Amino acid sequence: MSAVQTAVVKDSSMLKQKEMISGNYRKLETAKAEGRKVAATFVPGNLNELIMCFDMANNLPEINAIQNGMRKKTGAYIMEAEKRGHSEDVCTYVKADLGMIAKGNIGPDGQQLPNPDLLLLSYTGCFTFMKWFELLRDQYHCETAMLHVPYQGDGRITKNMISYVVRQLREEVIPKLERVSGVKFDIDRLRENLRRSARAEEDFVWVLESAKSRPSPIDAYFGGVYYIGPIFTAFRGSEDAVEYYRMLRAEIADRLANGQGPVTPSGDMKAERFRLVVEGPPNWTSFRDFWKMFYDEGAVVVASSYTKVGGIYDRGFRHDPDHPLESLAEYCLGCYTNHNLPGRIDLLAQYIEEYQADGLLINSIKSCNSFSAGQLLMLREIERRTGCPGAFIESDLVDPRYFSPANIKNRLESYFQMIDQRRGGPSVAHAA
Amino acid sequence: MTTSTNEIVATCQALFDDLSFSYAREWKSAAPGRIVVGYMPFYVPRELIHAAGGLALGVLGGGDQLEVIQGDAYYQSYICRIPRSTIELGVTNRLDFVDAMLFPSICDVIRNLSGMWQIMFPQVRSRYFDVPQNFSDAVGGAYYIHELNELRDMLAEVSGRPVTDEAIRAATGLYNENRRLVREVYAFRARQPWKAPASEVYLLMRAGMILPVDEHSRMLRDYLDAAAADERPRRDNSRVVVTGAFCEQPPLNLIKSIELSGCYIVDDDFMLVNRWEQEDVPTEGDPIANLADSYLHHSASTAAKYEPDASQKGLFLVDAVRRTRAEGVIFATPSFCDPALLDRPMLQRVLAANDIPYIAFKYAENSGQMQPIREQAGTFADSIKLWSTP
Ligand code: SF4
Ligand code: SF4
Numbered sequence: 001m002s003a004v005q006t007a008v009v010k011d012s013s014m015l016k017q018k019e020m021i022s023g024n025y026r027k028l029e030t031a032k033a034e035g036r037k038v039a040a041t042f043v044p045g046n047l048n049e050l051i052m053c054f055d056m057a058n059n060l061p062e063i064n065a066i067q068n069g070m071r072k073k074t075g076a077y078i079m080e081a082e083k084r085g086h087s088e089d090v091c092t093y094v095k096a097d098l099g100m101i102a103k104g105n106i107g108p109d110g111q112q113l114p115n116p117d118l119l120l121l122s123y124t125g126c127f128t129f130m131k132w133f134e135l136l137r138d139q140y141h142c143e144t145a146m147l148h149v150p151y152q153g154d155g156r157i158t159k160n161m162i163s164y165v166v167r168q169l170r171e172e173v174i175p176k177l178e179r180v181s182g183v184k185f186d187i188d189r190l191r192e193n194l195r196r197s198a199r200a201e202e203d204f205v206w207v208l209e210s211a212k213s214r215p216s217p218i219d220a221y222f223g224g225v226y227y228i229g230p231i232f233t234a235f236r237g238s239e240d241a242v243e244y245y246r247m248l249r250a251e252i253a254d255r256l257a258n259g260q261g262p263v264t265p266s267g268d269m270k271a272e273r274f275r276l277v278v279e280g281p282p283n284w285t286s287f288r289d290f291w292k293m294f295y296d297e298g299a300v301v302v303a304s305s306y307t308k309v310g311g312i313y314d315r316g317f318r319h320d321p322d323h324p325l326e327s328l329a330e331y332c333l334g335c336y337t338n339h340n341l342p343g344r345i346d347l348l349a350q351y352i353e354e355y356q357a358d359g360l361l362i363n364s365i366k367s368c369n370s371f372s373a374g375q376l377l378m379l380r381e382i383e384r385r386t387g388c389p390g391a392f393i394e395s396d397l398v399d400p401r402y403f404s405p406a407n408i409k410n411r412l413e414s415y416f417q418m419i420d421q422r423r424g425g426p427s428v429a430h431a432a
Numbered sequence: 433m434t435t436s437t438n439e440i441v442a443t444c445q446a447l448f449d450d451l452s453f454s455y456a457r458e459w460k461s462a463a464p465g466r467i468v469v470g471y472m473p474f475y476v477p478r479e480l481i482h483a484a485g486g487l488a489l490g491v492l493g494g495g496d497q498l499e500v501i502q503g504d505a506y507y508q509s510y511i512c513r514i515p516r517s518t519i520e521l522g523v524t525n526r527l528d529f530v531d532a533m534l535f536p537s538i539c540d541v542i543r544n545l546s547g548m549w550q551i552m553f554p555q556v557r558s559r560y561f562d563v564p565q566n567f568s569d570a571v572g573g574a575y576y577i578h579e580l581n582e583l584r585d586m587l588a589e590v591s592g593r594p595v596t597d598e599a600i601r602a603a604t605g606l607y608n609e610n611r612r613l614v615r616e617v618y619a620f621r622a623r624q625p626w627k628a629p630a631s632e633v634y635l636l637m638r639a640g641m642i643l644p645v646d647e648h649s650r651m652l653r654d655y656l657d658a659a660a661a662d663e664r665p666r667r668d669n670s671r672v673v674v675t676g677a678f679c680e681q682p683p684l685n686l687i688k689s690i691e692l693s694g695c696y697i698v699d700d701d702f703m704l705v706n707r708w709e710q711e712d713v714p715t716e717g718d719p720i721a722n723l724a725d726s727y728l729h730h731s732a733s734t735a736a737k738y739e740p741d742a743s744q745k746g747l748f749l750v751d752a753v754r755r756t757r758a759e760g761v762i763f764a765t766p767s768f769c770d771p772a773l774l775d776r777p778m779l780q781r782v783l784a785a786n787d788i789p790y791i792a793f794k795y796a797e798n799s800g801q802m803q804p805i806r807e808q809a810g811t812f813a814d815s816i817k818l819w820s821t822p
Contacts, residue, residue, distance in 0.1 A: 089794075130738055131771065146738055377506055
C-alpha cells in the first residue's frame with residue numbers, strides 16, 4: 001500500500017468528506033426523480049444555511065470546474081467553450097462550466113447533473129460572477145435571484161451595506177427561494193443552521209491556526225483546499241460539517257501532539273525547511289505536481305488567502321444565530337476578494353508575522369482579475385513591510401495550457417535558495 | 433462669428449493629445465478653492481462634482497501616445513492596458529493636480545486599482561464608487577441614495593464647502609442640457625454620418641471628459657451648427673454600431689480605420705458617461721433621490737450592469753441598430769476585458785436571433801497595426817452591402 005493510500009485510510013475526516021461530496025452529487029443526480037429543487041450558487045458568499053431551509057440541493061459550478069480540473073477534463077471543456085465563441089481571455093472556470101454543459105452536463109463523477117431551478121447569484125468579490133450567471137441563465141432559462149454584495153472599497157463594512165444586503169435577502173432572495181421550492185421560510189430553522197455553522201467554524205479556525213506551530217501539522221494551502229471543502233460549499237450549517245471539523249480537529253491535534261508535519265500525497269512530510277504564506281488560488285489541473293514541488297523541498301504553506309475566499313473566519317467572524325440575516329450579510333461582505341487591496345495586504349503581512357513565515361509566494365492566476373490585478377504591488381508592499389522575500393509565479397486554475405511545470409519549478413527553486421541565502425546558509429530543518 | 437468644424441475638432445484634438453492635462457490644471461489655478469476630481473470609465477454622477485465647485489476629469493488611460501514604462505511593472509501580461517497607463521499617468525505626476533479620484537464599479541481591475549491608488553497616492557482622496565445592481569427603489573435605491581450622500585460628503589470635505597441641494601439641482605440642469613446635446617450629435621450623425629465622421633464625434637465627446645459642462649455644451653452646439661452647414665461627400669458606406677469599447681478606449685486610428693474601410697459608425701459606447709441617463713433628470717425635489725431614480729430606471733445598458741430580466745438581455749443593442757438604421761454591429765473589445773468579452777456571446781446570440789450581422793475583434797489602447805482591422809471591417813462592410821442587395 002502506498003503512502004498516500006495509508007494516509008487516506010488513516011484520515012477518517014478525509015473519508016467523511018469524500019462521502020459528503022459524493023452524497024451531494026447523488027442528491028443532485030436524484031433531485032428530479034425525488035422532486036427536490038436545485039439551486040446553483042457560487043462559493044464566495046454562498047448562502048448554504050439559507051438554501052437548506054428550503055430543502056433544496058446545492059450545486060456549485062466552481063466546484064464542478066475544480067473537480068473536473070483535478071480529473072483533467074477541463075482542457076476539452078474550455079476548448080469546447082472557445083469553439084462556441086467564448087474568448088480565450090476570460091475566466092476558465094466559466095468556460096470549463098459552459099463547456100461541460102455543452103457536452104451534455106455530465107458532472108465530475110460521470111453522472112448527469114440536473115438543470116437548476118434557481119440560479120442564486122451571491123454576487124460578491126468578483127465581477128465575472130454576474131456574467132457567468134447571465135450566461136447560465138441563457139442556458140437554463142430558469143429563475144435567477146441576484147444578491148448584490150457591495151465591495152469594501154474603504155476597507156470597512158458599513159451599516160448601509162448590511163441593510164442593503166439584508167433587504168435583498170428579505171425582498172428578493174427569500175421570496176424566490178420560497179416560490180421555487182414551495183417551502184415556507186422558517187427563521188428558526190435558519191438559526192439552527194447558523195448555530196451549527198458557528199460550531200464548525202470554531203474547529204475550522206483551530207485547524208488553520210495549528211499552522212502557527214513548528215513544524216506545522218498542516219499545509220494551509222494544498223491541504224487547506226481540502227479543509228475548506230465542507231465549510232465553503234454545500235455543507236456549512238449541516239450536522240455533517242460539524243462532525244467533519246470535529247474529526248479533523250482531533251486528527252490535527254494528534255499530529256500536533258506527535259510533532260508531525262503535514263500529510264502529503266507521498267506520505268508524511270519529513271522535515272519543514274520553509275514556511276510560506278501563499279496568495280492566490282492553486283492550479284487544479286496539475287495540483288499534485290504543483291504540490292510536490294513544495295513538499296519535495298520541505299516547503300510548507302502555513303497560511304493562504306485562498307482558504308479565505310469563502311470567509312475570513314480566523315479574524316473572528318462567526319455566523320450568528322441571534323442576528324441571522326445580518327450575519328449572512330456580514331459573511332457575504334467579508335469574503336477575502338471583497339476586501340480592498342490595502343486590507344488584503346494587511347492580512348497577508350500579518351500572516352507572515354503571526355505564522356513566522358519566511359515570505360510570501362504569489363500564484364498569480366491568469367483567469368482571475370479579482371485576485372490577480374494588483375498582486376505585483378501587493379508583493380512589493382508586503383516585502384517592504386515585513387522585510388521577507390517574496391516570489392511570483394503564474395499559472396491558471398483549470399486551463400492546462402497555462403501550467404508550465406519547468407518554469408514554476410525553476411522559480412520556486414530560486415526562491416528557496418534566496419530564502420536560504422537570506423538566512424545565511426542552508427536552512428535548518430524542523431524535523432517532524 | 434461661427435466656428436468651423438475644423439476649428440472645433442482642432443481644439444478637441446489638442447485637448448486629447450495633451451497628456452499633461454494643461455487645460456484642467458489651468459482651470460484649477462484660475463480661481464481659488466477649485467478642485468479637480470478624476471474618474472475612470474464608465475459612470476460617476478458628475479453632477480455632484482460640479483456642485484462641489486469641481487471639474488470632473490475623465491481619466492481614460494494613456495492612449496497610443498503615452499509611453500508606458502513604470503505602469504507595466506504593476507501588471508501581468510494578461511491584464512488590459514488601461515490600468516497600466518493610468519498608473520503611468522499617476523507616477524509621472526501628470527495627475528498631480530487631481531484632488532480626488534473616483535473608481536466606478538465596472539470590473540475587478542478598476543476595483544483593485546482603487547486600492548492601489550490609495551496605497552500609491554495617499555495624498556489623493558480615492559474612492560471606489562459602487563452602484564446598485566438591484567433596481568428596486570426601496571432596496572437598490574435606498575442603498576444608492578446613501579452612497580451618493582457619502583460621495584457628496586466626501587466632495588464637500590475635499591472642496592472645503594458644503595455641496596448644497598441647490599447646487600446639485602443647478603448642476604443637474606447643466607448636465608441634462610449637455611446630455612440632450614450629446615444625444616443630438618449622435619442623432620445627427622445617425623441621420624447624416626458623412627457630415628459627422630466618427631473620429632470627429634469621438635474627439636468631441638472626449639472633450640467632454642475635460643471641459644466644464646457648460647463649455648462642452650457650447651462646443652456641441654457649435655459643432656452641430658457647423659457640421660450641418662458643411663458640405664461633405666457622401667459615400668456608399670455601410671452603417672455600423674460599435675460596441676464593447678466602454679472602458680479602455682480604442683486608438684483614434686482604429687476609429688478612423690473602421691471608417692476608412694467603408695463603415696459609417698452610427699452609434700457606439702465609447703464614453704457612456706456622456707449619455708448614461710437617457711432622459712432628463714428632474715431638477716425639482718430631492719436632487720439626490722432624482723439622481724438615484726435616473727440610475728435605477730433610466731440609465732443605459734452595458735456589460736457592467738446586471739440585466740434582471742432575461743428577456744431584455746441585449747435588446748438595447750438591437751434597439752440601437754434599429755434606431756440608427758444600422759446594418760451591422762462591430763464588437764470592438766479591449767483584450768482581456770472580462771465584462772465586455774463575457775457579455776459578447778450573449779449579445780451576439782440576440783443579434784443573430786434578430787438577423788443582425790456582426791464581426792468581432794480585440795484591440796489595445798496602444799495598438800499600432802491597423803491593417804488587419806481595416807481588412808476585417810472592409811470585408812464586413814462589403815458583405816453587408818452584398819446581403820442587402822436584393
Ligand atoms: S474571475 Fe476569479 S473569482 Fe471570478 S469566477 Fe473566475 S476564478 Fe472565480
Ligand atoms: S478594459 Fe475591461 S477589464 Fe480593463 S479595466 Fe476596463 S472594464 Fe476592466
